[in-house]
Amino acid sequence: MSAPLLKVENLSVNYGHIQASRQVSIEVGEGEFVGIIGSNGAGKSSTLKAVAGVVRPAAGTITMAGKPVHGCGSHEMVRHGVALVPEGRFVFADQSVEDNLILGGYIRAERGGPAALQDDMERMYQLFPRLKERRTQLAGSLSGGEQQMLVIARGLMSRPRLLMIDEVSLGLAPKVLELLFPVLQDLNRQGLAILLVEQIATRALAVTSRAYVMENGSVTQSGPSQQLMRDPSVMEAYLGKQH
């Protein structure tokens, strides 16, 4: 059997004396849509940040398609095919939509030149026509939903094999989410592997095929999303967090 696309084993992340993630083991197969659910402070973001090379893990191993990548910095991880859409919809506020996309596509420009960059930008505009209409607008003046579209599109501009998204739904109206989630499902159907972190368990479980539950820094449960959705212990724990 071939190695999973992403394999994380016994990953621990500490901030000083705070243990944010403890011995976390997760896998994402090629083309899989996997979720990580759990309440505030469970260690979900820290796990994604460690995989993306944004924070250095205290322990554990990370492989991409069988290749060890732990210890790589964030730029190297982009080259290994990992893109992180971080929590908080960070955009380069005083730059246009188009310039934000160009910044996300620097590797693409390096490898394929300006024509490849332009092709990818057009692809993003097809995925998110709203961004095309606003291509010259400053990113800081976009609505929350449009900014979320932009950070996802910027992540996709590096042509990742694995897209990791942290709290896509935070603070967004249900109407916006009705636009965003189908785009993610389409991308996944086209073969992109996605690792989605969500506090709203029902939403994550509805779109993913498999999920992990994190509590206090550790993975406490995992399994097919449909099964977790029917599991009273999972749903009771997160009932208060549904929209």
Ligand code: ATP
């Ligand atoms: P949330 O959904 O609220 O973002 P989370 O499950 O993503 O939560 P993390 O953000 O990974 O959880 O946080 C795990 C723990 O690590 C928390 O106790 C948090 O306060 C702590 N933590 C996160 N980032 C830092 C940091 N930069 N410095 C110190 N502690 C941190």
